[in-house]
Amino acid sequence: xxxxxxxxxxxxxxxxxxxxxxxxxxxxxxxxxxxxxxxxxxxxxxxxxxxxxxxxxxxxxxxxxxxxxxxxxxxxxxxxxxxxxxxxxxxxxxxxxxxxxxxxxxxxxxxxxxxxxxxxxxxxxxxxxxxxxxxxxxxxxxxxxxxxxxxxxxxxxxxxxxxxxxxxxxxxxxxxxxxxxxxxxxxxxxxxxxxxxxxxxxxxxxxxxxxxxxxxxxxxxxxxxxxxxxxxxxxxxxxxxxxxxxxxxxxxxxxxxxxxxxxxxxxxxxxxx
Numbered sequence: 001x002x003x004x005x006x007x008x009x010x011x012x013x014x015x016x017x018x019x020x021x022x023x024x025x026x027x028x029x030x031x032x033x034x035x036x037x038x039x040x041x042x043x044x045x046x047x048x049x050x051x052x053x054x055x056x057x058x059x060x061x062x063x064x065x066x067x068x069x070x071x072x073x074x075x076x077x078x079x080x081x082x083x084x085x086x087x088x089x090x091x092x093x094x095x096x097x098x099x100x101x102x103x104x105x106x107x108x109x110x111x112x113x114x115x116x117x118x119x120x121x122x123x124x125x126x127x128x129x130x131x132x133x134x135x136x137x138x139x140x141x142x143x144x145x146x147x148x149x150x151x152x153x154x155x156x157x158x159x160x161x162x163x164x165x166x167x168x169x170x171x172x173x174x175x176x177x178x179x180x181x182x183x184x185x186x187x188x189x190x191x192x193x194x195x196x197x198x199x200x201x202x203x204x205x206x207x208x209x210x211x212x213x214x215x216x217x218x219x220x221x222x223x224x225x226x227x228x229x230x231x232x233x234x235x236x237x238x239x240x241x242x243x244x245x246x247x248x249x250x251x252x253x254x255x256x257x258x259x260x261x262x263x264x265x266x267x268x269x270x271x272x273x
Contacts (some may be wrong), residue, residue, distance in 0.1 A: 001037070001271055005029050005045040008072030008105040010082050012126040015259060022208040025070040025118065029103075029140065032067065036238045048089050049074070050081035050158075050204025061092065065098045066271045068264075075117045075160060076108045079094075087113045097189040101267045104158050107183065107194035114166035114187050121161040125220045127176040127187045129251065130156040130197045130209060133181045139172030142184065143270055144193050148262050154181075154197035155206050155260070157213075161196065172232045182263075193270075199263045202254055203236040210236075 007014075007026035014024040023031065034041055044064070045152045046054035049072070056059070064229050069090075074083055090113035093100060102110045108118045135150045162180035165171070169185035173195075182195040201209075210217065210233045225230040239255045 001039055001041055001065040001268075003033060003041050003043045004061075004067045005033075005043060005084070005235060006069045006106070007045055007047045007223065008049060008070045008074065008075050008086060008109065009047075009248070010072075010074070011047045012157060013073045016210075020208055020212050022205065022212075025072070028202075028205060029070050029200050030069055030200075032261060032264060035267065037268050040196075041211070043051075048085045049073075054089070059151070061096050061098075064098070065246060066101065066267070067093060067110060069100065069102040070200075071103050071157070072105035074105065074225065075120070076105075076112055077160075083109075090114075093186045094190045096126060099267070099271055101264065102192070102194035103198050103200055104156070104196055107180075107196055108160060108162070109135060110192050110194050111169070111183065112126050112161055114169070114185060116158050116162060116166045116169065116190070117164040119163040120159060121178065123177050125157075125216075125222060125249075127213075127217060127220070127222045128155070129254070130154045130177065130181065133173050133175045133197070135173050136171065137171050139185075140146050142172055144172065144182070144184070144266050146266050148259070151251065152259075153251055154195075154199065155201035155254065156197040156210065158196060186219055193267055194249045199261050202257065202260075203239060207233050207236040236259055268270055 005026050017024050048054055057248050076083055086109050090109050131153050133152055133154055135145055139145050161178040166185050169183050171180055173184040174181050180194050185192050217223050
């Protein structure tokens, strides 16, 4: 299968991950999709926040079975050139017959391009773990969540959320921080699955992000005290060596790669239909 990954990050953001000896967000996506697919994937990654000259010569947007859109540190309402480029790319993709999966920023770009509106979340930053995401009836019945618990936790980092959805969009999941934790819609011949969280992240990567952004997490009150931050980062770095019951009692759905990436596994399976 041919997969296009759209990296939402500007060069400076990706450079910060590299300096911390972390994979970039598009590398995280490349790795997880390859690990989840039983078929060989031919993955092409483009960087519209850096350059408009996205695809190599001889390759076009009709050549892909699926498109995955990464997260980003951008805020879509700033409408800089790197943001506008991505919105225009999404609109172009909507003219093709595509199955598109968006994570966090990916959701926000796709919703905006389809006529919705993103705002700064009045409830503030949701970071590290989005707790108690709950599937509604639409979510329980949707193939994105086949095999998923009705209430689950997910890795996340976002200041913004959806204020207005595209006209035919359906919410699949919510929590007390964001009403739109996942959404689906069709536009022209394209089918969109999008989540406000990050099923592609893993415990080691989120620990690296926590280390990079410790000051923000403490300032924003995600962790009320430094000791709670230390406990959380230690958990994600060392959960394999912790007592088995602690593993089961805490974020069991996050430390199990099958459960926390299930949305992506289901999307890959959907590409075959």
